[in-house]
Amino acid sequence: MGQLGPGGQNVHVGFKYAQEWNLALTGWLALTYFDRFPDSHPPNLNTVNVQITDINETRKTLTVTLDKSEVDGEYNAILVDFTRQASLPGFRPGKAPAAMVAKRFGKEMKDEFKHKVIGKAYRDGLEQSKLEVLNLVDVEEGTIEPGLSAAIKLTVDVRPEFKLPEYNGLTTEVLPTEPTAEEIDKVIEGLRSERADFKVAERAAAKGDYVRFGYTGTLEGKALTELVGDKTIYASAPQTWEEVEGANDGLLPGMSAQIAGLKAGDKKSAAITFPADFAAVPALAGKQVDYAIEIQEVRERVLPPMDEAFFKQNQVDDLEGLKTQVRANLAMRKDYENRAAQRRQVTDALVAQANFPVPDSLIASERDSVLRQFIEENMRRGIPQEQFEQNKKELYESATKAATSRVKVQLMLAKIAETEKLKIEEKDFSNWIMREAMRSGQKPDKLAKDLGKDRDQVRAVQQQLLFDKTLDFLVSKATVKTASAKA
Numbered sequence: 245m246g247q248l249g250p251g252g253q254n255v256h257v258g259f260k261y262a263q264e265w266n267l268a269l270t271g272w273l274a275l276t277y278f279d280r281f282p283d284s285h286p287p288n289l290n291t292v293n294v295q296i297t298d299i300n301e302t303r304k305t306l307t308v309t310l311d312k313s314e315v316d317g318e319y320n321a322i323l324v325d326f327t328r329q330a331s332l333p334g335f336r337p338g339k340a341p342a343a344m345v346a347k348r349f350g351k352e353m354k355d356e357f358k359h360k361v362i363g364k365a366y367r368d369g370l371e372q373s374k375l376e377v378l379n380l381v382d383v384e385e386g387t388i389e390p391g392l393s394a395a396i397k398l399t400v401d402v403r404p405e406f407k408l409p410e411y412n413g414l415t416t417e418v419l420p421t422e423p424t425a426e427e428i429d430k431v432i433e434g435l436r437s438e439r440a441d442f443k444v445a446e447r448a449a450a451k452g453d454y455v456r457f458g459y460t461g462t463l464e465g466k467a468l469t470e471l472v473g474d475k476t477i478y479a480s481a482p483q484t485w486e487e488v489e490g491a492n493d494g495l496l497p498g499m500s501a502q503i504a505g506l507k508a509g510d511k512k513s514a515a516i517t518f519p520a521d522f523a524a525v526p527a528l529a530g531k532q533v534d535y536a537i538e539i540q541e542v543r544e545r546v547l548p549p550m551d552e553a554f555f556k557q558n559q560v561d562d563l564e565g566l567k568t569q570v571r572a573n574l575a576m577r578k579d580y581e582n583r584a585a586q587r588r589q590v591t592d593a594l595v596a597q598a599n600f601p602v603p604d605s606l607i608a609s610e611r612d613s614v615l616r617q618f619i620e621e622n623m624r625r626g627i628p629q630e631q632f633e634q635n636k637k638e639l640y641e642s643a644t645k646a647a648t649s650r651v652k653v654q655l656m657l658a659k660i661a662e663t664e665k666l667k668i669e670e671k672d673f674s675n676w677i678m679r680e681a682m683r684s685g686q687k688p689d690k691l692a693k694d695l696g697k698d699r700d701q702v703r704a705v706q707q708q709l710l711f712d713k714t715l716d717f718l719v720s721k722a723t724v725k726t727a728s729a730k731a
Contacts, residue, residue, distance in 0.1 A: 292308065292309070292310055292311070292314065292368045292369075292372060293308070293309040294306055294307070294308050294309075294368070294369050294372045294373055295307040295309075296373055296375075299399070300601070301404060301601045302401055302402055302403075302404050302601050302602065302603040302604070303381070303399065303400070303401050303402070303603065303604065304373075304375060304399075304400055304402055305397060305398070305399050305400075306369040306373060306375075306397070306398040306399075306400060307395060307396070307397050307398075308365040308366075308368060308369040308395070308396045308397075308398065309393060309394070309395045309396075310361065310364065310365060310368070310393060310394045310395075310396070311393055312391065312392060312393045314364065315361060315388070315389075315390065315391075315392065315393060315394050316390055316391065318357060318360045318361050318364060319357055319390040321360075322353055322356055322357050322360060323342055323345065323346060323353065324342075326345050326346075326349050326352075326353055327340065327342050327345045330345045330348070330349065332344060332345070332348060357388065357390075358385060358388050361385075361388050361394055361396070362383060362385055362388075362396055365394070365396035365398065366380070366396075366398060369396075369398055375400065375402050376402055376403040377400045377401070377402055377403075378400075378401050378402060378403055378603055378605075378606060379400065379401040379603065379605040379606065380398065380399075380400055381399040381400060381401055381605050382398075382399040383396065383397070383398055383399075384396070384397035384398075401603035401604065401605045401606065402603070403603075403655070404600045404601050404602065404603070404655065405600075406598075406599075406600035406655075406656075406659075408656065408659055408660060408663065409594075409597040411594070411660055411718055411721070412721045413721060413722065413723050414589070414590050414593045414718060414721075414722045414723065415589075415593075415722070415723045415725065416585070416586040416589045416590065416719070416722045416723065416724055416725070417585075417589065417724075417725045417726075417727050418582040418585065418586065418724055418725070418726055418727065419578065419581075419582060419585075419726070419727055420578075420726060421575045421578040421579050421582065422575065423570070423571050423574035423575060423578070427574055428567055428570050428571055428574065431570045431573075431574065432550075432566060432567070432570060433547075435558060435566075436547040436548055436550070436554070437545070437547065439547075439548050439554070439557070440545045440546060440547050440548065441545075441546045441548070442454055442543040442544065442545055442546070443543060443544060443546050444541060444542070444543055445542045445543060445544040446507075446508075446542075447507060447542065448505050448506060448507045448542075449488045449503055449504055449505065449506055449507065449539070449542045450488060450504070450505075450544075451488050451489040451504065452487070452488060452489075452544075452545055453487070453488045453542055453543060453544050453545070454485055454486070454487055454488070454542075454543045454545070455485070455486055455487075455488060455503045455506070455539060455541070455542050455543075456483055456484070456485050456539075456540045456541040456542075456543075457483065457484065457486070457503065457537050457538060457539045457540055458480075458481060458482050458483050458484070458537065458538050458540065459480060459481060459484070459496075459514075459535045459536065459537045459538075460479070460480040460535065460536050461478065461479055461480060461516075461533045461534065461535045461536075462533070462534050462536075463528075463531060463532075463533050463534075467479065468480075468528075468533065471525075471527045471528070472525050472527065472528070473525075475524060475525050477495065478495070478496075478524070478525050478528065483540060486499055486500050486503060487500060488500060488503055488504050489501055489504055496516050496535065497516060497517075497518060497519065497522075498516050498517070499514060499516060499535070499537075502514040502516070502537070503537070503539065506539045506542075507539060507542060508539055508540060508541055508542055509538075509539060510538070510539045511536070511537065511538045511539075512536075512537050512539075513534055513535070513536055513537075514534070514535045514537055515532055515533075515534055515535075516532070516533050516534075516535055517530075517531070517532045517533075518530065518531055518532075518533065523625070523626055523627045523628065523631060524626045526628065526630075526631075550563060550566075583719065586719045586722060586724075587715050587716075587719060589722075590715060590718045590719055590722060591653055591715070594652075594653050594656050594657075595649050595652060595653055598649075598652035598653070598655075598656060600652070600655075602648055602651050602652055602655070603651075606651045607644065607647050607648055607651055608647075610647035610650050610651050611640075611643045611644050611646075611647035613647075614643040614646050614647050614650075615639065615640075615643045618639070618643070619632055654707075654711060657710075657711045657714040657715065658710070658711075658714075660714050660717075660718070661710055661713070661714045664714075664717060666710065666713055666714055666717060667710075668706050668709050668710055668713070672709050672713065673705075673706070673709065676705060676709055677691055677692050677695075
């Protein structure tokens with residue numbers, strides 16, 4: 245039985261799909277002709293000839309020649325299927341003459357016949373060659389007709405042969421998980437800051453205060469209106485708030501330092517130099533803009549007292565209880581960070597020893613994923629499309645390098661999983677369903693049902709779960725050194 249979610253939903257609905265494809269053995273084998281057209285009868289390898297041509301260490305060409313009898317067998321099987329289902333005028337369903345069915349449904353039969361023959365060539369080619377195919381790259385179908393033999397040329401990427409390095413006892417380094425008194429105090433101060441009140445201060449602004457002010461910018465004496473386009477907030481604003489000497493810059497870089505020491509009613513000309521790579525308004529990149537600012541109000545942060553009400557808000561009785569709670573949360577976070585660091589270190593150790601060729605199609609697929617993720621993240625940050633085009637070559641090279649490393653690690657993890665007989669169990673898949681349902685706000689049973697409709701997505705999820713499980717295995721076998729705490 246799978247785990248039950250809220251309301252009793254059974255979240256192992258989609259697992260029956262996942263069980264069909266355990267990636268410990270097959271890696272990235274894509275949805276191919278083999279999946280689309282299951283074998284109608286066992287192959288007769290005496291009537292199949294397979295020639296293997298090496299393109300490189302990981303790419304092969306299989307020329308699969310099917311005897312006339314094999315080709316005719318596929319055609320006759322399709323003709324029987326069409327005849328059984330056909331409904332033609334003057335004949336009961338399934339009783340029309342085969343010749344009439346072939347004439348009426350010639351185009352449909354021809355398309356399915358080709359797919360069937362190619363699918364059989366693929367299956368028989370893999371059966372006879374014993375290659376571990378990761379990707380079907382290209383198909384040259386040649387002439388496929390009843391009464392003739394057929395030669396199908398299949399270009400495939402195969403799993404590279406390599407010897408695993410010693411992966412037990414990899415060295416990892418972690419930091420102490422026991423929180424310091426200073427760290428605990430800092431968190432408590434942060435909790436107080438979250439509930440701080442801001443009161444008007446009749447004095448000059450000091451670090452940590454919030455200042456309300458208006459501004460108008462000019463570049464070489466000219467207004468910025470045309471230069472900034474629709475980003476008018478960089479030209480002027482009747483009012484905005486800024487933390488004095490805050491940890492992070494606000495809208496205008498360096499302005500938080502310029503407003504220090506000013507009080508309500510003060511005016512000042514502030515020179516702001518924008519970074520050379522300022523993406524929000526490229527026309528301002530590297531430019532020095534003069535902003536005329538007028539201070540409207542200064543507010544100081546007033547922290548709440550650590551009294552009964554404050555402790556109640558944090559679900560503790562007193563200061564010691566709050567410190568105990570914070571200490572436990574910090575230790576848990578540090579343990580999580582250590583675990584993530586160990587996984588990175590183990591991955592880096594594998595990459596350093598990955599001296600083997602990688603299939604081109606896997607690199608291309610992973611590179612597309614790297615580029616897509618990078619571009620989406622940066623576009624959300626306001627980086628314009630033009631900037632990607634300008635750095636297209638560098639981005640492509642960087643993504644190729646990252647993709648190659650990723651694929652090498654994935655191949656090594658798959659082989660380690662196979663060696664150690666690590667597999668994805670129903671509970672692994674069910675736990676993933678529950679986590680994803682909580683993250684996305686969906687019902688677990690609906691998520692599982694939708695996932696079960698997409699074989700490629702099931703494979704991707706199962707692959708990632710297997711990689712995660714293998715990384716956890718390597719971390720559990722790693723040698724651990726505890727470094728000195730960071731100052």
